[in-house]
Amino acid sequence: MNLVFPEIPDLRYKSPSQRIRVLSETWMKNEMYCPSYGCDYLSKLPNNSKLADFRCESCGEIYELKSKGSPIGRTLLDGAYYAAIERITSNSNPNLFVMRYQKNLFEALTVVPKYFFTPDVLMMRPPLAPTARRAGYIGS
Numbered sequence: 001m002n003l004v005f006p007e008i009p010d011l012r013y014k015s016p017s018q019r020i021r022v023l024s025e026t027w028m029k030n031e032m033y034c035p036s037y038g039c040d041y042l043s044k045l046p047n048n049s050k051l052a053d054f055r056c057e058s059c060g061e062i063y064e065l066k067s068k069g070s071p072i073g074r075t076l077l078d079g080a081y082y083a084a085i086e087r088i089t090s091n092s093n094p095n096l097f098v099m100r101y102q103k104n105l106f107e108a109l110t111v112v113p114k115y116f117f118t119p120d121v122l123m124m125r126p127p128l129a130p131t132a133r134r135a136g137y138i139g140s
């Protein structure tokens with residue numbers, strides 16, 4: 001297993017978060033297997049897929065990836081609260097990969113099986129202030 005993120009010479013993203021998303025997703029596609037049934041490969045789903053980030057073509061399991069360059073802590077930020085509730089109570093609830101990295105080096109990966117996600121584990125964030133660009137948005 002190669003622990004260094006891949007070199008992507010023509011990577012056009014300037015934003016550090018977009019760069020790390022591409023590098024970590026490419027690393028996952030190249031190095032990771034499907035932990036549900038030990039299948040050999042994971043396929044990357046299209047960007048902005050509402051379903052998840054990866055799918056195993058052999059068993060059909062889907063996975064979402066969250067990457068952090070700092071200690072993982074007790075909580076993770078997710079998207080819109082009500083959309084997240086709808087997703088985790090649906091039949092298309094993904095398993096979760098939580099990746100920790102430092103600079104361009106993979107450090108650790110935690111897999112959280114989808115059956116651990118229930119509405120009880122989601123925390124509703126306070127709505128954004130009326131002066132915010134996305135006023136009223138409720139994250140999780």
Ligand SMILES: [Zn+2]
Nearest residue numbers: 034039056059
């Ligand atoms: Zn599989």
